[in-house]
Amino acid sequence: MRRSRGSRSKTRYKLQNTNRAGRTNPITKKIQQFAENDMVHIIIDPSVHKGQPHPRFHGMTGRVVEGRGRAYIVALNDGNKAKQIIVRPEHLKIQE
Template sequence: MVKHSRGNRTRSRKLLKKSPRERGAVPSLGRLMLDLKEGERVVIKINSSTHSGMPHRRYQGKVGTILGKRGKSYEVKVKLGDKEKILIVRPEHLNQIKA
Protein backbone atom coordinates (compact mmCIF):
# COMPACT_ATOMS: atom_id res chain seq x y z
CA MET A 1 0.00 0.00 0.00
CA VAL A 2 1.15 3.49 -0.83
CA LYS A 3 0.60 6.40 1.54
CA HIS A 4 -1.57 9.12 0.04
CA SER A 5 0.09 12.49 -0.31
CA ARG A 6 -0.88 15.43 1.86
CA GLY A 7 0.26 18.39 -0.20
CA ASN A 8 -0.72 22.06 0.03
CA ARG A 9 -3.88 21.58 -2.03
CA THR A 10 -5.33 18.47 -0.38
CA ARG A 11 -8.99 18.73 0.66
CA SER A 12 -9.39 21.97 -1.25
CA ARG A 13 -11.79 20.87 -3.99
CA LYS A 14 -14.62 23.18 -2.90
CA LEU A 15 -12.37 25.83 -1.37
CA LEU A 16 -10.38 26.67 -4.51
CA LYS A 17 -13.15 26.03 -7.05
CA LYS A 18 -14.09 28.93 -9.33
CA SER A 19 -17.61 29.77 -10.42
CA PRO A 20 -18.49 28.86 -14.04
CA ARG A 21 -18.19 32.53 -15.09
CA GLU A 22 -14.67 32.81 -13.67
CA ARG A 23 -13.32 29.54 -15.06
CA GLY A 24 -10.35 29.79 -17.40
CA ALA A 25 -9.97 33.50 -16.73
CA VAL A 26 -6.47 34.84 -16.26
CA PRO A 27 -6.13 37.63 -13.66
CA SER A 28 -6.76 41.03 -15.23
CA LEU A 29 -3.97 43.58 -15.56
CA GLY A 30 -5.62 45.83 -13.00
CA ARG A 31 -5.50 43.02 -10.47
CA LEU A 32 -1.85 42.26 -11.24
CA MET A 33 -0.84 45.92 -10.99
CA LEU A 34 -2.69 46.47 -7.71
CA ASP A 35 -0.81 49.13 -5.74
CA LEU A 36 -1.24 48.58 -2.02
CA LYS A 37 0.12 50.89 0.64
CA GLU A 38 1.59 49.90 3.99
CA GLY A 39 -1.09 49.52 6.67
CA GLU A 40 -3.95 48.79 4.23
CA ARG A 41 -6.25 45.89 5.04
CA VAL A 42 -6.71 43.10 2.51
CA VAL A 43 -8.61 39.82 2.22
CA ILE A 44 -6.74 36.75 1.02
CA LYS A 45 -8.74 35.26 -1.85
CA ILE A 46 -6.71 32.52 -3.52
CA ASN A 47 -6.79 32.48 -7.32
CA SER A 48 -6.29 28.80 -8.11
CA SER A 49 -5.20 29.44 -11.72
CA THR A 50 -2.06 31.30 -10.59
CA HIS A 51 0.30 29.10 -8.60
CA SER A 52 3.13 31.55 -7.92
CA GLY A 53 2.85 33.48 -4.67
CA MET A 54 -0.12 31.40 -3.55
CA PRO A 55 -0.60 31.20 0.23
CA HIS A 56 -1.61 28.00 2.00
CA ARG A 57 -5.31 27.15 1.83
CA ARG A 58 -5.72 27.71 5.59
CA TYR A 59 -5.39 31.46 4.94
CA GLN A 60 -8.27 31.60 2.40
CA GLY A 61 -10.71 34.35 3.46
CA LYS A 62 -8.50 35.74 6.22
CA VAL A 63 -8.10 39.49 6.66
CA GLY A 64 -4.60 40.88 7.00
CA THR A 65 -2.57 44.08 6.99
CA ILE A 66 0.08 45.02 4.42
CA LEU A 67 3.52 45.37 6.03
CA GLY A 68 5.54 46.12 2.92
CA LYS A 69 6.51 44.98 -0.53
CA ARG A 70 9.02 42.26 -1.42
CA GLY A 71 9.70 42.14 -5.14
CA LYS A 72 6.36 41.69 -6.92
CA SER A 73 4.78 40.31 -3.74
CA TYR A 74 3.44 41.85 -0.55
CA GLU A 75 4.15 40.97 3.06
CA VAL A 76 0.82 40.47 4.81
CA LYS A 77 0.38 40.11 8.58
CA VAL A 78 -2.46 37.71 9.43
CA LYS A 79 -3.75 36.67 12.85
CA LEU A 80 -4.18 32.91 13.12
CA GLY A 81 -5.42 31.81 16.53
CA ASP A 82 -3.16 33.43 19.14
CA LYS A 83 -0.26 34.00 16.75
CA GLU A 84 0.44 36.54 14.05
CA LYS A 85 1.90 35.18 10.82
CA ILE A 86 3.70 37.07 8.06
CA LEU A 87 2.86 35.78 4.59
CA ILE A 88 4.47 36.67 1.27
CA VAL A 89 1.61 36.83 -1.22
CA ARG A 90 1.32 37.95 -4.85
CA PRO A 91 -1.35 40.61 -5.60
CA GLU A 92 -3.48 38.13 -7.63
CA HIS A 93 -4.44 36.50 -4.33
CA LEU A 94 -5.36 39.73 -2.50
CA ASN A 95 -8.57 41.78 -2.44
CA GLN A 96 -8.44 45.33 -1.15
CA ILE A 97 -10.91 46.32 1.58
CA LYS A 98 -12.45 49.71 0.89
CA ALA A 99 -12.58 51.78 4.06
Protein backbone atom coordinates in the same frame (compact mmCIF):
# COMPACT_ATOMS: atom_id res chain seq x y z
CA MET B 1 0.61 2.95 -0.33
CA ARG B 2 1.06 6.38 1.24
CA ARG B 3 -1.42 9.12 0.63
CA SER B 4 -0.23 12.30 -1.09
CA ARG B 5 -0.27 15.36 1.17
CA GLY B 6 0.56 18.20 -1.21
CA SER B 7 0.07 21.89 -0.50
CA ARG B 8 -3.37 21.83 -2.14
CA SER B 9 -4.73 18.70 -0.46
CA LYS B 10 -8.30 18.88 0.92
CA THR B 11 -9.10 22.01 -1.11
CA ARG B 12 -11.44 20.59 -3.76
CA TYR B 13 -14.22 23.07 -3.00
CA LYS B 14 -12.22 25.86 -1.40
CA LEU B 15 -10.05 26.50 -4.48
CA GLN B 16 -12.72 26.42 -7.17
CA ASN B 17 -13.41 29.23 -9.62
CA THR B 18 -17.06 29.92 -10.40
CA ASN B 19 -18.09 30.10 -14.04
CA ARG B 20 -18.68 33.73 -14.97
CA ALA B 21 -18.70 35.70 -18.15
CA GLY B 22 -15.47 37.48 -19.03
CA ARG B 23 -11.87 36.71 -18.27
CA THR B 24 -11.21 34.63 -15.22
CA ASN B 25 -7.72 36.06 -14.72
CA PRO B 26 -7.68 39.77 -15.66
CA ILE B 27 -4.37 41.61 -15.93
CA THR B 28 -5.58 44.30 -13.52
CA LYS B 29 -5.33 41.81 -10.63
CA LYS B 30 -1.61 41.32 -11.36
CA ILE B 31 -0.74 45.02 -11.54
CA GLN B 32 -2.75 46.28 -8.56
CA GLN B 33 -0.65 47.96 -5.91
CA PHE B 34 -1.11 48.28 -2.18
CA ALA B 35 0.37 50.74 0.30
CA GLU B 36 1.64 49.97 3.77
CA ASN B 37 -1.09 49.53 6.38
CA ASP B 38 -3.75 48.73 3.75
CA MET B 39 -6.26 46.14 4.93
CA VAL B 40 -6.62 43.32 2.39
CA HIS B 41 -8.65 40.14 2.02
CA ILE B 42 -6.77 37.00 1.01
CA ILE B 43 -8.80 35.40 -1.77
CA ILE B 44 -6.74 32.69 -3.49
CA ASP B 45 -7.00 32.61 -7.29
CA PRO B 46 -6.56 28.91 -8.12
CA SER B 47 -5.58 29.62 -11.73
CA VAL B 48 -2.37 31.36 -10.57
CA HIS B 49 -0.06 28.99 -8.72
CA LYS B 50 2.80 31.41 -8.06
CA GLY B 51 2.61 33.36 -4.84
CA GLN B 52 -0.31 31.43 -3.40
CA PRO B 53 -0.53 31.44 0.38
CA HIS B 54 -1.42 28.25 2.22
CA PRO B 55 -5.14 27.40 1.79
CA ARG B 56 -5.73 27.84 5.53
CA PHE B 57 -5.39 31.61 5.00
CA HIS B 58 -8.08 31.74 2.28
CA GLY B 59 -10.78 34.25 3.28
CA MET B 60 -8.75 35.89 6.05
CA THR B 61 -8.09 39.61 6.35
CA GLY B 62 -4.71 41.10 7.13
CA ARG B 63 -2.63 44.26 6.97
CA VAL B 64 0.06 44.91 4.35
CA VAL B 65 3.39 45.32 6.15
CA GLU B 66 5.69 45.90 3.17
CA GLY B 67 6.31 45.06 -0.45
CA ARG B 68 8.87 42.41 -1.37
CA GLY B 69 9.63 42.21 -5.08
CA ARG B 70 6.34 41.56 -6.86
CA ALA B 71 4.71 40.28 -3.68
CA TYR B 72 3.55 41.74 -0.38
CA ILE B 73 4.06 40.70 3.21
CA VAL B 74 0.70 40.50 4.98
CA ALA B 75 0.42 40.32 8.77
CA LEU B 76 -2.58 38.54 10.26
CA ASN B 77 -3.67 36.56 13.30
CA ASP B 78 -4.10 32.80 12.92
CA GLY B 79 -6.08 32.08 16.05
CA ASN B 80 -4.10 33.86 18.77
CA LYS B 81 -0.78 33.70 16.94
CA ALA B 82 0.49 36.61 14.82
CA LYS B 83 1.83 35.50 11.43
CA GLN B 84 3.33 37.12 8.37
CA ILE B 85 2.84 35.56 4.95
CA ILE B 86 4.17 36.46 1.51
CA VAL B 87 1.40 36.81 -1.08
CA ARG B 88 1.31 38.01 -4.67
CA PRO B 89 -1.28 40.67 -5.58
CA GLU B 90 -3.39 38.23 -7.67
CA HIS B 91 -4.54 36.67 -4.40
CA LEU B 92 -5.30 39.93 -2.58
CA LYS B 93 -8.34 42.21 -2.61
CA ILE B 94 -8.53 45.63 -0.95
CA GLN B 95 -11.00 45.88 1.93
CA GLU B 96 -13.67 48.52 1.33
